[in-house]
Amino acid sequence: MALDNKIDNQDKPSIQDMIAKKKNGKNLTSITEKVIPVLLFLIAAVSIFTTIGIVYTLLIETIEFFKRVPVMDFFTGTALKPLSQNPEFGVLPLINGTIISSIIAMLVAGPIGIMTAVFLSEYASERVRRTLKPMLEILAGIPTIVYGFFAFTFVTPLIREVFPSVEATNILSPGLVMGVMIIPMIASLSEDAMTSVPNAMREGALALGATKLEVTFRVVIPAALSGIIASFVLGISRAIGETMIVTIASGSSKNFTFDITQSMQTMTAYIVEVSGGEAPAGSTIYFSLYAVAMTLFVFTLLMNLLARYVSRKFREEY
Amino acid sequence: MKYVDTNQVQKNMNSRLIKNNILKSVFFLATIFGLIVLAVLIFRVIMQGASWINMDFLTNKLSTSPDRAGIMGAILGTFWLMLVVIPVTLILGVGTAIYLELYAKKGRFQGFIQTNIANLAGVPSIVYGILGMTIFVRALDFGNVVLAGGLTMSLLVLPIIIVASQESIRSVPQHLSEASYGMGATKWQTVKNIILPAALPGILTGSILSLSRAIGETAPLVVIGIPALLIPFPGGIMDKFTVLPMQIYYWTIDSSLVEEYANLAAATIIILLVLLFLLNATAIFIRNKFQKRF
Numbered sequence: 001m002a003l004d005n006k007i008d009n010q011d012k013p014s015i016q017d018m019i020a021k022k023k024n025g026k027n028l029t030s031i032t033e034k035v036i037p038v039l040l041f042l043i044a045a046v047s048i049f050t051t052i053g054i055v056y057t058l059l060i061e062t063i064e065f066f067k068r069v070p071v072m073d074f075f076t077g078t079a080l081k082p083l084s085q086n087p088e089f090g091v092l093p094l095i096n097g098t099i100i101s102s103i104i105a106m107l108v109a110g111p112i113g114i115m116t117a118v119f120l121s122e123y124a125s126e127r128v129r130r131t132l133k134p135m136l137e138i139l140a141g142i143p144t145i146v147y148g149f150f151a152f153t154f155v156t157p158l159i160r161e162v163f164p165s166v167e168a169t170n171i172l173s174p175g176l177v178m179g180v181m182i183i184p185m186i187a188s189l190s191e192d193a194m195t196s197v198p199n200a201m202r203e204g205a206l207a208l209g210a211t212k213l214e215v216t217f218r219v220v221i222p223a224a225l226s227g228i229i230a231s232f233v234l235g236i237s238r239a240i241g242e243t244m245i246v247t248i249a250s251g252s253s254k255n256f257t258f259d260i261t262q263s264m265q266t267m268t269a270y271i272v273e274v275s276g277g278e279a280p281a282g283s284t285i286y287f288s289l290y291a292v293a294m295t296l297f298v299f300t301l302l303m304n305l306l307a308r309y310v311s312r313k314f315r316e317e318y
Numbered sequence: 319m320k321y322v323d324t325n326q327v328q329k330n331m332n333s334r335l336i337k338n339n340i341l342k343s344v345f346f347l348a349t350i351f352g353l354i355v356l357a358v359l360i361f362r363v364i365m366q367g368a369s370w371i372n373m374d375f376l377t378n379k380l381s382t383s384p385d386r387a388g389i390m391g392a393i394l395g396t397f398w399l400m401l402v403v404i405p406v407t408l409i410l411g412v413g414t415a416i417y418l419e420l421y422a423k424k425g426r427f428q429g430f431i432q433t434n435i436a437n438l439a440g441v442p443s444i445v446y447g448i449l450g451m452t453i454f455v456r457a458l459d460f461g462n463v464v465l466a467g468g469l470t471m472s473l474l475v476l477p478i479i480i481v482a483s484q485e486s487i488r489s490v491p492q493h494l495s496e497a498s499y500g501m502g503a504t505k506w507q508t509v510k511n512i513i514l515p516a517a518l519p520g521i522l523t524g525s526i527l528s529l530s531r532a533i534g535e536t537a538p539l540v541v542i543g544i545p546a547l548l549i550p551f552p553g554g555i556m557d558k559f560t561v562l563p564m565q566i567y568y569w570t571i572d573s574s575l576v577e578e579y580a581n582l583a584a585a586t587i588i589i590l591l592v593l594l595f596l597l598n599a600t601a602i603f604i605r606n607k608f609q610k611r612f
Contacts (some may be wrong), residue, residue: 029504036506037421043413044422047435047480049528050473054445115348123342124349132349139352141598142359143534146587150359150569153366153580168574171589183352206585234440241442242536248570268444268537275451275541293448297441301586 001012058297061290067217068284075290080265082274082285089288091295093256097264098299101175101246102239104260108179108237113186114228120187121194122216132238133188140184148248153258156249169263178245182235189234193227194220232310237303241296243268360591365390367584375585379549380565383579389468389586394551394592395559396533402468402533402555403475408525411473411479412514415521418480419487420509429455439477455542464555469536475528482524483504486517510539519608530594536563562590 013174043089066074069089077090116136120129156173197220221228251263252273265273274289378388414435422424422428450470459464490513491505498508514521544560551561565584 029507032506033504037417040413040417040421043410044417044431046410046430047414047438047476050438050449050476051434053453054441054449057449058445061452092466112348112351115345116352119342119345119349123345132353135353135356136349139356140592141530141534141594142356143563143590143594145361145534145536145566145570146359146591149566149583149587150362153573153583154359154362180352180355187352188347211334211338213341214334237440240441241444243444244441244541244567247540250566268442271444271448272537272540275447275543281456290448293445297445299438300440300442304437308436 010205025096039216054297058290058294061287062294065284065287065291068287069291078256080270081145082288087284089284089291090256091267091292092291093254094265094267094270095295096256096258097171097246097250098240098266098268098296100258100260100264101171101178101250101266102236103241104172104175105178105182105242106232106236107174109186109239110232112179113183113231113235114190116183116187117190117194117228118216118221122193122212122220136184136187139180140188142181144181144244145248147181148174148244151245153250162260166261167251167263167293169249169253170261171246171250171264172260174245174249177240177249178242181242181245182238185238186231186235190224190228193231194225197223198226226311226314229314230307231302233310237300237307240303241268241300243272247272259281267292267299271296326516332539361586363489363584363591366581367586367588370581370585371588375582376589379551380547380560382547384576384582387582389562389565390590391548391551392560392565392586393589394402395420395561395564396551398464398555398557398559399468399471400529400533400559402464403472404525406469406472407475407528407532408480411476411525411528412521413485414476414480415483415487416509416514419484419511420505421425429528435477435480442537443539444541445472446470447538449473450538451542459558461558462545463557464552464559467544467559468538468555469563470542471532471535474535474538478528478531479521479524483521486520486524487513489520490516511540511541519604523601523605526597526604530597530601533561534563534590534594536567539564540567562586562593566590 009158060201074091075094076089079088079090080093081088120133124132151174152169155177156166156168156170159170159173160168163187166172200224201219202215205219206212207303246266247269250265250269252265252269253263254265255262257264270292271289274285280286344531374386375388376393377390378386380389381387414431418428418431422431447470450466450473454466454469455459455462458466494512494516495508498512503511539561544564546556547557548560550557566586569579569583569586573583
């Protein structure tokens with residue numbers, strides 16, 4: 001049959017020929033088929049190179065820093081005087097500032113975020129939920145520099161009106177504003193966790209005579225706890241890495257203090273201060289930038305890994 | 319014989335219901351707390367900055383004198399930055415998503431890239447700034463130009479567009495690509511002609527969202543080193559530049575020296591927020607208009 005066809009249509013290639021030609025693999029289509037996967041693989045590898053790039057640059061310069069400043073002095077030093085005659089590079093004031101601002105932020109974002117999540121997932125009607133949720137997401141889309149401006153020119157003066165002893169740059173105001181910034185993140189992640197609790201469990205409790213409030217606290221929140229904790233940890237990680245709000249509103253005092261009415265510097269704000277100015281490449285203060293950035297990177301990485309671990313390990317399966 | 323004391327039950331019930339109702343209001347107040355802050359923030363910024371916005375402010379060059387200062391340079395800088403970020407993130411983001419969803423064998427390596435992307439999304443933006451300063455500004459010696467800033471921003475927002483594109487590609491139903499294979503199309507032909515067009519609305523939405531993140535981000539550019547008072551306009555990707563958020567930053571921290579700078583910062587914030595609003599509105603429009611339900 002095939003032979004007959006070939007004789008009949010001399011000028012047209014037979015299907016057989018076409019298949020044979022395709023198997024040869026010399027035409028454009030099959031070359032494309034071979035090149036594209038390689039190309040896409042190389043593109044996907046960019047994300048890995050980004051990670052390698054971050055770790056490599058931070059590590060190399062951090063090692064250089066620790067050749068000049070002993071590791072112990074860096075991690076246990078309570079004095080940070082990079083510009084003085086006898087410079088001291090203790091990172092504790094920065095870690096202290098970072099932790100305190102994050103605690104303030106979480107004191108705002110934690111309760112309000114979880115209450116928002118409860119309202120949206122347990123109490124609000126579908127219509128209310130659909131109006132409120134996108135509006136909350138606007139809050140997450142506001143650039144951090146705008147929050148910084150708000151903290152510095154509105155919240156701080158407001159606080160100072162009530163408590164005149166508060167300094168013009170203090171850790172309290174950026175901490176509070178940072179909290180507002182993190183609310184949508186905690187609310188939306190916790191709400192996801194709560195809505196994924198099966199309705200049968202709620203109905204069971206309701207049928208036993210529990211009120212909605214009791215259902216929320218005795219059934220829904222315990223069942224969604226892993227997701228809620230993960231959202232908290234991610235919120236903390238976000239607060240630790242936040243830069244512009246604290247840079248603008250908390251000043252650059254490097255005192256080791258627990259007084260939230262005073263100026264404190266966070267790790268991120270220190271990086272901004274040093275990189276934005278007077279540090280010539282190769283000086284110890286320049287390398288300290290990388291050591292602090294490395295500490296920051298490790299902090300947030302651990303938090304993110306912890307969040308993932310919590311939400312995987314302690315997830316209740318239904 | 320009565321098994322249940324009705325009065326007692328009634329009494330207990332009442333207090334429990336009251337508690338429920340009170341806390342419902344508390345939860346509602348907590349929900350709108352964020353919105354109230356948002357309203358105050360926007361109201362405050364508009365009150366302070368709206369009267370400063372006029373043609374001169376939009377078209378003038380930067381100046382130390384508040385009355386003559388304009389943000390044309392920052393607007394152009396933001397524009398040039400977008401011109402770098404859009405193609406780079408589209409190629410890298412969509413390429414990675416196609417590879418992960420359609421080409422990579424499900425296994426350890428694919429899982430590794432996926433975890434890596436999730437971790438990159440959690441890296442603070444300022445760390446990307448340090449990466450950009452070390453690699454693009456110093457090692458490759460671009461200097462603090464648009465290209466260096468744009469590449470840094472691209473890496474920063476890459477996880478957003480990758481994840482969005484992946485979700486979009488995943489939601490293209492199997493039977494479309496199977497029909498394409500059944501017609502004799504090769505894999506790449508199927509990807510190019512069937513899957514990508516169907517996934518395009520989701521990809522565009524994701525890329526606009528990542529773009530608006532790049533436009534509002536400040537920290538990486540501070541580290542890269544953007545001059546505080548840059549007079550000449552940027553004319554290409556190898557020029558020094560400033561962007562809207564950087565201008566807000568400098569005017570805010572200098573507002574303790576010159577009071578009017580705070581108003582200029584507020585006016586610039588209005589422009590930035592309008593720009594972001596337009597971008598997001600476009601994203602929502604694309605999502606509603608072109609998203610097909612299969």
